[in-house]
Amino acid sequence: MNIKTKKVALLLSALLATTSWSALAADKTLYRAYKHGNHFYTTNVTDMLNATHSGGFTYEGIAVILVSYDDNDADKAFYRMHNPTAGPGGNHFYTSDLNEALNIKSLGYEYESTEGYTTRSQAKTIYRGYHSELINHFYTTSVTEMLNATHSGGYTYQKEEGYGK
Known part of the structure; x- marks a missing residue:
């Protein structure tokens, strides 16, 4: 087994180990990865492996747990948009605001998927920051991580996207 295959196998094991089989129907783990000033988030294991x-x-770990549409705690859809010409290597943008998702299309973003749904219960707040030089949005449930990103990482705090588990 070559090194690249071993890395993929280890990542797949880590991704699957963080998901309980009983929660698969309702919970949607939002994974986070990073490359050259660009964050990528997805609930799709295949997308993350690719x-x-x-x-x-x-791979940086789990950003938050979202839920599926049919979950009793489901609130707003969490949309994933993509602009291949924004920033270094393109940019993904995520929002729980349908009007914002529709309006950002005027900047060259296209809808890619609905990653899951935010929750009505307010267990973990999803914070969004923006880096204007990198044309990159950053999402986290950690107040400390968002404060570090805004104080020394060049990000500006934008808003709360909703809640997750």
Whole structure:
């Protein structure tokens, strides 16, 4: 087994180990990866494996747990948009605001998927920051991580996107 295959196998094991089989129907783990000033988030394990295996992204862990549409706690859809010409190597943008998702299309973004749904219960707040030089949005549930990003990482705090588990 070559080194690249071992890395993919280890990543797949880590991704699957963080998901309980009983929660698969309702919970949607939002994974986070990073590459050259660009964050990528997805609930799709295959998308994350492709991003880390051949896309040059480094897996950073779980950003938050979203839920599926049919979950009793489901609130707003969490949309994933993409602009291949924004920033170094393109940019993904995520929002729980349908009007914002529709309006950003005027900047060259196209809808890619609905990653899951935010929750009505307010267990973990999803914070969004923006880096204007990198044309990159950053999402985290950690107040400390967002404060570090805004104080020394060049990000400006934008808003709360909703809540997750």
